[in-house]
Amino acid sequence: MSLLSIENLSLSIHRFDILADVSLSVAPGEIVAVTGESGSGKSMTALAVMGLLPDSASTRGRIDLDGTDILKTPEPGMCAIRGQRVGMVFQEPMTALNPVKTIGDQVAETILVHKAMTPAKALDRAREMLDRVGLPADRFPLSRYPHELSGGQRQRVVIAMAIALRPKLLIADEPTTALDVTTQAQILDLLKGLVADYGMGLLMITHDLAVVADMADRIVVMRNGEVVEQGPTADLLVNMQHPYTRMLFAASGHQVSLPPPPAPVPLLQVQNVHRDYRLSRTRLFGDPGYFRAVNDVSFTLNRGERLGLVGESGCGKSTLTRAILGLENIQHGQILLDGQPVFTGHKPNLAVRRKMQVVFQDPFGSFNPRHRVDRLITEPFHLLVSPPTGTARQDAIAEALTAVGLRPQDAQKYIHEFSGGQRQRIAIARALITRPDLILFDEAVSALDVSVRAQILDLMAELCTAYDLTYLFISHDLSVVRTVTDRVLVMQAGQIVEAGETADVFTNPQHPYTQTLIAAAPQLPDLEALQRRQSHV
Amino acid sequence: MGHHRPNVTAMLRYSLKRLTSLLISLAVASLVIFLVIEVAPGDPASFMLGINAQPDTVAALRTELGLDVPKWQRYLDWVGGMLRGDFGTSYTYRTPVAGMIGDRLWVSLPLALFALTLSTAIAFPAGIYAASRRGKPGDVAVMGATQLGVAVPNFWFAMMLVLIFAINLRWFNAGGFVGWDAGFWAGIRSLTLPAISLALPQAAILARVMRSSLLDILGEDFMRTARAKGLSRRQALWQHGVRNALIPVLTIIGLQFSFLLAGSIIIEQVFYLPGLGRLVFQSISSRDLIVVESVVMLLVFSVILVNFLVDLAYALVDPRLRTRT
Amino acid sequence: QTDITVAIQLEPPHLDPTSAAAQAIDSVVYSNIFEGLTRIMGDGSVVPGLAESWEISDDGLVYTFKLRDGVTFHDGTTMDAEDVKFSLDRARAEDSVNAQKALFDAIAEVEVVDPTTVRVTLSEPNGLLLFNLAWGDAVIVAPETIETIKTSPVGTGAFKFTNWVQGDKIEIEKNPDYWGTPAALDKATFKFISDPTAAFAAMMAEDLDVYVNFPAPENLPQFEADPRFQVLKGTSEGETILGINNKQPPFDDIRVREAVAHAIDRQAIIDGAMFGYGTPIGTHFAPHHPAYVDRTGISAYDPEKSRALLAEAGFADGFETTLHLPPPSYARRGGEIIASQLAQVGITAEIVNVEWAQWLETVFRGKNFGLTIVSHTEPMDIGIYARPDYYFQYDNAAFQDLMATLNRTTDPDERTELLGQAQTVIAEDYVNAYLFQLAWPTVAKAGVQGLWTNAPTAAIDLTGVSWAN
Amino acid sequence: MNRSLIIGIALSSLVVCAALLSFVWTPYDHTVMDIPAKLQLPGPAHWFGTDHFGRDIFSMIMVGARTSIAVALVAVGIGMVLGVPLGLTAAARKGSWLDEVIMRGNDLVFAFPSLVIAILITAVFGAGAVNAIIAIGIFNIPVFARISRSAALSLWERDFILAARVCGKSGARISLEHILPNVTNLLIVQGTIQFSLGILAEAGLSYVGLGAQPPTPSWGRMLADAQTMVSFAPHLALIPGIAIILTVLGLNLMGDGLRDYLDPRLRISRT
Numbered sequence A: 001m002s003l004l005s006i007e008n009l010s011l012s013i014h015r016f017d018i019l020a021d022v023s024l025s026v027a028p029g030e031i032v033a034v035t036g037e038s039g040s041g042k043s044m045t046a047l048a049v050m051g052l053l054p055d056s057a058s059t060r061g062r063i064d065l066d067g068t069d070i071l072k073t074p075e076p077g078m079c080a081i082r083g084q085r086v087g088m089v090f091q092e093p094m095t096a097l098n099p100v101k102t103i104g105d106q107v108a109e110t111i112l113v114h115k116a117m118t119p120a121k122a123l124d125r126a127r128e129m130l131d132r133v134g135l136p137a138d139r140f141p142l143s144r145y146p147h148e149l150s151g152g153q154r155q156r157v158v159i160a161m162a163i164a165l166r167p168k169l170l171i172a173d174e175p176t177t178a179l180d181v182t183t184q185a186q187i188l189d190l191l192k193g194l195v196a197d198y199g200m201g202l203l204m205i206t207h208d209l210a211v212v213a214d215m216a217d218r219i220v221v222m223r224n225g226e227v228v229e230q231g232p233t234a235d236l237l238v239n240m241q242h243p244y245t246r247m248l249f250a251a252s253g254h255q256v257s258l259p260p261p262p263a264p265v266p267l268l269q270v271q272n273v274h275r276d277y278r279l280s281r282t283r284l285f286g287d288p289g290y291f292r293a294v295n296d297v298s299f300t301l302n303r304g305e306r307l308g309l310v311g312e313s314g315c316g317k318s319t320l321t322r323a324i325l326g327l328e329n330i331q332h333g334q335i336l337l338d339g340q341p342v343f344t345g346h347k348p349n350l351a352v353r354r355k356m357q358v359v360f361q362d363p364f365g366s367f368n369p370r371h372r373v374d375r376l377i378t379e380p381f382h383l384l385v386s387p388p389t390g391t392a393r394q395d396a397i398a399e400a401l402t403a404v405g406l407r408p409q410d411a412q413k414y415i416h417e418f419s420g421g422q423r424q425r426i427a428i429a430r431a432l433i434t435r436p437d438l439i440l441f442d443e444a445v446s447a448l449d450v451s452v453r454a455q456i457l458d459l460m461a462e463l464c465t466a467y468d469l470t471y472l473f474i475s476h477d478l479s480v481v482r483t484v485t486d487r488v489l490v491m492q493a494g495q496i497v498e499a500g501e502t503a504d505v506f507t508n509p510q511h512p513y514t515q516t517l518i519a520a521a522p523q524l525p526d527l528e529a530l531q532r533r534q535s536h537v
Numbered sequence B: 001m002g003h004h005r006p007n008v009t010a011m012l013r014y015s016l017k018r019l020t021s022l023l024i025s026l027a028v029a030s031l032v033i034f035l036v037i038e039v040a041p042g043d044p045a046s047f048m049l050g051i052n053a054q055p056d057t058v059a060a061l062r063t064e065l066g067l068d069v070p071k072w073q074r075y076l077d078w079v080g081g082m083l084r085g086d087f088g089t090s091y092t093y094r095t096p097v098a099g100m101i102g103d104r105l106w107v108s109l110p111l112a113l114f115a116l117t118l119s120t121a122i123a124f125p126a127g128i129y130a131a132s133r134r135g136k137p138g139d140v141a142v143m144g145a146t147q148l149g150v151a152v153p154n155f156w157f158a159m160m161l162v163l164i165f166a167i168n169l170r171w172f173n174a175g176g177f178v179g180w181d182a183g184f185w186a187g188i189r190s191l192t193l194p195a196i197s198l199a200l201p202q203a204a205i206l207a208r209v210m211r212s213s214l215l216d217i218l219g220e221d222f223m224r225t226a227r228a229k230g231l232s233r234r235q236a237l238w239q240h241g242v243r244n245a246l247i248p249v250l251t252i253i254g255l256q257f258s259f260l261l262a263g264s265i266i267i268e269q270v271f272y273l274p275g276l277g278r279l280v281f282q283s284i285s286s287r288d289l290i291v292v293e294s295v296v297m298l299l300v301f302s303v304i305l306v307n308f309l310v311d312l313a314y315a316l317v318d319p320r321l322r323t324r325t
Numbered sequence C: 001q002t003d004i005t006v007a008i009q010l011e012p013p014h015l016d017p018t019s020a021a022a023q024a025i026d027s028v029v030y031s032n033i034f035e036g037l038t039r040i041m042g043d044g045s046v047v048p049g050l051a052e053s054w055e056i057s058d059d060g061l062v063y064t065f066k067l068r069d070g071v072t073f074h075d076g077t078t079m080d081a082e083d084v085k086f087s088l089d090r091a092r093a094e095d096s097v098n099a100q101k102a103l104f105d106a107i108a109e110v111e112v113v114d115p116t117t118v119r120v121t122l123s124e125p126n127g128l129l130l131f132n133l134a135w136g137d138a139v140i141v142a143p144e145t146i147e148t149i150k151t152s153p154v155g156t157g158a159f160k161f162t163n164w165v166q167g168d169k170i171e172i173e174k175n176p177d178y179w180g181t182p183a184a185l186d187k188a189t190f191k192f193i194s195d196p197t198a199a200f201a202a203m204m205a206e207d208l209d210v211y212v213n214f215p216a217p218e219n220l221p222q223f224e225a226d227p228r229f230q231v232l233k234g235t236s237e238g239e240t241i242l243g244i245n246n247k248q249p250p251f252d253d254i255r256v257r258e259a260v261a262h263a264i265d266r267q268a269i270i271d272g273a274m275f276g277y278g279t280p281i282g283t284h285f286a287p288h289h290p291a292y293v294d295r296t297g298i299s300a301y302d303p304e305k306s307r308a309l310l311a312e313a314g315f316a317d318g319f320e321t322t323l324h325l326p327p328p329s330y331a332r333r334g335g336e337i338i339a340s341q342l343a344q345v346g347i348t349a350e351i352v353n354v355e356w357a358q359w360l361e362t363v364f365r366g367k368n369f370g371l372t373i374v375s376h377t378e379p380m381d382i383g384i385y386a387r388p389d390y391y392f393q394y395d396n397a398a399f400q401d402l403m404a405t406l407n408r409t410t411d412p413d414e415r416t417e418l419l420g421q422a423q424t425v426i427a428e429d430y431v432n433a434y435l436f437q438l439a440w441p442t443v444a445k446a447g448v449q450g451l452w453t454n455a456p457t458a459a460i461d462l463t464g465v466s467w468a469n
Numbered sequence D: 001m002n003r004s005l006i007i008g009i010a011l012s013s014l015v016v017c018a019a020l021l022s023f024v025w026t027p028y029d030h031t032v033m034d035i036p037a038k039l040q041l042p043g044p045a046h047w048f049g050t051d052h053f054g055r056d057i058f059s060m061i062m063v064g065a066r067t068s069i070a071v072a073l074v075a076v077g078i079g080m081v082l083g084v085p086l087g088l089t090a091a092a093r094k095g096s097w098l099d100e101v102i103m104r105g106n107d108l109v110f111a112f113p114s115l116v117i118a119i120l121i122t123a124v125f126g127a128g129a130v131n132a133i134i135a136i137g138i139f140n141i142p143v144f145a146r147i148s149r150s151a152a153l154s155l156w157e158r159d160f161i162l163a164a165r166v167c168g169k170s171g172a173r174i175s176l177e178h179i180l181p182n183v184t185n186l187l188i189v190q191g192t193i194q195f196s197l198g199i200l201a202e203a204g205l206s207y208v209g210l211g212a213q214p215p216t217p218s219w220g221r222m223l224a225d226a227q228t229m230v231s232f233a234p235h236l237a238l239i240p241g242i243a244i245i246l247t248v249l250g251l252n253l254m255g256d257g258l259r260d261y262l263d264p265r266l267r268i269s270r271t
């Protein structure tokens, strides 16, 4: 007997078909993971179950929740179901809570809105729930406001709200995507524990196949609004039928091979760097105080070397990047590129700047939407003493675009005419066009779908061969760092806690922080091993 | 994070910082006002004595009024006096400026408050209603009305109100202020038409802001969270939307205050209310410099003060600001 | 009913008539609160006031005033010769701030003969002395209360000052100890409403009993048509003129001034700006005065002639000048019409709207103007044409002699003759363009009686006002 | 194109056309007085009637549109030309003393109600259209400075600005090349709104006698002149009032429409 069963659900918005004949079911105590690339309709499926679809959506099919036909239940009926019989956790913990209400009130509200208890009892229950999700009373009183909590803590509050009335079904839409690996591991454990304790059904949406493989009892793979394949986790992993499923798993574990690095000649030297942010004054004439975002960081990056920098959110990676780029002054130590200081006060030293370029995380925010691609990628020419003009410029543009797998004609388009992956290629083209000695990749593939990410990683490997790239690759995603770097630095709270050959650090981490980081990172199961084992049985 | 100071000190610190910049603004404002007004042509003494006066009489009066001391000294006297709460003596009326301003405040302040109350009382429900009916006929009607309200010049609206309610229907006085001596309700009555004409255009703007900021809030993730808990649209709107939407609305109320003052100067003119606005006009035409300076200073002060209070109000509405340093 | 609410346009700045020019002060206090040795009546005649009688020496240099007996100030102290001497000496002192100090120029000495007799000695004969002493600026004040006169005036009049709510109203009440005929009213309130719309509405709503010098002539027909009200169509002492800067080219050429005069259609201005209220004048003299001579013919509306004169003066294509307009609507509206009439003969007059203070500074003191419109509300002020430094800068020795003679002349007939001559001289010299005598319309409830129709001074004399039952 | 934009453009261009047409043609000369024909009601000879001097109101409204538009337009221009560079500079030097000075200066100007600025200016220089323009213009400066600063600040956070900085471009150059083009939409929308506020402000100033001086017709002054006559000639107040309302309404609708039309969020969803 299943708790939730979706039968042939089709959905369209403004005559655009979003879902087509989606069928899946969740049994009590079961964890069902829905996966697939961005835009495949995962969230829409979840919202359909909650009855929270956009007004303009029209549906066909049937969603049966514990005997109730959701699609036929009128709004007041749905209000009674939501929160009571089905709870939901969303992706963005930073914005999922009302900033002006205390967490206690927000958790208790779930109870009060269903008039399940008296206000005093509801607060007791809220307390109990917060304790259960790992927010103990002594450190997290009910009177806390959301902004006083970290992302992971907020996500716990959201979960506490969703389970306050012990719903039979919990839906979690990418509940950990915005979180650090360590926090992610904790939240996933929490969810698993709740399912076990309360016997809830959990419909979990995620695009992270490692998480899927680790958590789910059953897997549903979606693409373009359709379910392409579903089945019990073990079965599905072993006998992937659909090529898309296979591609997805292949791309997730994608490995590239880099050419061997040349003999070490120092290019970038970072010596005892401190970067302090000034805090606002606490007293009128008092010392404002500082926050040290980068603390005594030293390392050397050799010419032709691919260096990784990993660490969880907020540990100071981007701050260090900006300091290396010479965009901000540092308070102590020095950063030398080819023996020259990178920061030269208000007037940048173009001779040094010329040797560096950067690729940022967000493919949507990295380009001025009002300029054409040719203008965008030739912006670094500003650094040159005599930038190429006329046909030389055209040739340079064409070459750069070709190098990243685009066509020279694309130079005349605007950035909004490209997909995320293409944009990231353009960003790389921009970084390459002046042939800099050093490129910094700040989370350059983090925002991309697995399949696109695999392509970009391939591109980077190719470019390493073609152009002898030297780069600093910054990421919180360990699996990616592992494949595109020769050496890796591990950063925690502004400090480098461990450095070494990538393979060594990953297989034999020394520092406890590195150890937790690696332990927390969800691992894709070794599919071949699984299949081998299956076939032996 | 390890910095959870009690909210009170955070509030205090926040206020103190704002207070310093407030004081600097006031100092600069006083200098600007003084310089501008002193440069303006016209002499209070010759104005008071009229066209038959003899030059030596005018000179005698200038001495009597203290107009022949150096400008910088007059400035220091003026500012120093204000700090002690003494605004000086009016040239033309020969009475303490503080007293004159005090009398006028009893008209202007109630008018401003009345108008502000009225406009928020109209704007909030209208904005919330429109936002909750987005795109439906109710919304379209409210938005059409506000669009019109924004376009109507308040003084013209005032003229029309006078024409209809004072001259034709005779429900209200066309102008003048009966004074609070005549009783609270009589006072309110004579401020009603002015307050309405000030409030309605204001309300139109506020309603629009309220609606759009609510609509922004409706798109926020936490509204979806609230709905996922089982709150109905209406409950979510009231319990989670309104307070958050208040933040931009407060900004607008603060910014609009300056418009409200400018508007009330004109409206006082239309209804012949003995308020600060009229006092400015009156004293500028009689070159009662010290009164002009003091009233303008007071108006500027009130704008700065209101914006200061609005900043503090933010902190009340939005807990994030209480700890932000 | 024994109380009355009277509205006027402007609020007095303070209540001392002897140290400011504001007409509003006289409106409230003259003859109601303060009295002088002589006083002006509603018909313009000068009658005994606090001086019961007087004797004039044959050479016209010594005036001996016999004061009324038993006159007390509102604070109970008696009014005697010492008070008179104090008041007159204060007004003419070196550091006096009396706006009409010139009224006392002729006085050489004031002596107390006995408590009820005062002797005033002149340095030269002055035909206007008794009239001058009747001005509000010459009222008798008490030395003991001079410090507070501006806010709580103490006089000898039939009413006592009781209360002033600034920005709103002044209240006075009957003085039971008045020496003369007591007032019929027990209480009177002056309200200040300068806004014509508010004035109209307040009157219509019967919140006011009387509005003296109603500011919007366009609304008067509505009151006339309404049986609840009466409209007293009086005239004021205000000669409304288009002031011409006689020293500023091209106005230093009499042909240009004449051209300006002929370009102006007085009736159109009276109709357009004053909605018909006002009497055309051809010289600087009030038509209701016995000595008035009609000189409008000299400057009749004749644009053809005007253009011819301009051509003759070398301005066939016209010229540009400024027209400074103070705030009253006779000036602002009249100015618009005049600018348009001048445009018809080719004169471009740029309108510059100014506040009174600016007008005094730029026009009156700075003489930095071409044309201006102003109503000269002082009574009998043709003498200003004898002051070459006066803002319109008319400098005619013959006229100055004429005025000197007039000042020394005390015989009424002779004075009339001289005044007639003076009127003709300035009209023929086209010193200014004379527009109209400003009307003084008073709107009152039908039952109010005893109000002055005309305004020989700005006073609103309530001593004779009462309600008909 | 949305409905607001279409109605807004229609109304605004009607007013602009009337203003332009008035340069070459009006039914009557708006300065000519015909006092015997004063205060006529709207009729075939005078479509909108005549005023208290017998002038043709229709012609005055047409020429008055010119005044309103000129004053408001120039005032918005002043506000933009001075305010936008200030705002962009403040954003480019965020947190520096320059930013502080600019923003505090802004607050200061903002603390003076527009009418008070106008009163002060006219007290010194006298009343007139130019001074009305200056007063409204001064008031517009902080509006544009604020809006361009806050828009610029969020742009400065964007990666493409960081990329430009990596390419060695100076703050001024980035402001011109990257920030300005990306705030123009916002400025156009705000400009339209300030334009309509300018028209209201001009009317208000003229109403209290601080705006354009006669014989230049102005809607605000027509209202002031009409004030004592509404009880017997209401059309004198109604017609200029409606002219103001329609103009401001048109501009506001256009502003709203433009905002929707130019909104990048909406545009991205279209492409």
Ligand SMILES: Nc1ncnc2c1ncn2[C@@H]1O[C@H](COP(=O)(O)OP(=O)(O)OP(=O)(O)O)[C@@H](O)[C@H]1O
Residues within 6 Å of the ligand: A013, A018, A036, A037, A038, A039, A040, A041, A042, A043, A044, A045, A054, A207
């Ligand atoms: N409000 C909406 N109106 C119209 N189309 C929408 C709306 N919300 C989502 N869509 C479309 O529906 C499709 C499915 O979206 P959905 O959010 O379910 O994807 P997803 O699988 O959750 O992707 P992601 O992993 O990025 O969250 C997408 O093509 C999206 O563009």
Ligand SMILES: Nc1ncnc2c1ncn2[C@@H]1O[C@H](COP(=O)(O)OP(=O)(O)OP(=O)(O)O)[C@@H](O)[C@H]1O
Residues within 6 Å of the ligand: A277, A278, A291, A293, A311, A312, A313, A314, A315, A316, A317, A318, A319, A320, A476
């Ligand atoms: N301008 C700033 N002022 C004050 N503190 C800052 C500022 N910028 C960053 N920080 C703080 O410095 C620390 C390091 O920030 P940084 O952006 O370098 O982190 P990160 O490692 O790049 O994180 P993420 O993975 O989230 O991008 C954080 O705690 C952040 O809050």
Ligand SMILES: [Mg+2]
Residues within 6 Å of the ligand: A042, A043, A044, A173
């Ligand atoms: Mg999704």
Ligand SMILES: [Mg+2]
Residues within 6 Å of the ligand: A317, A318, A319
């Ligand atoms: Mg970062």
Ligand code: NI
Residues within 6 Å of the ligand: B001, B002, B003, B004
């Ligand atoms: Ni903390």
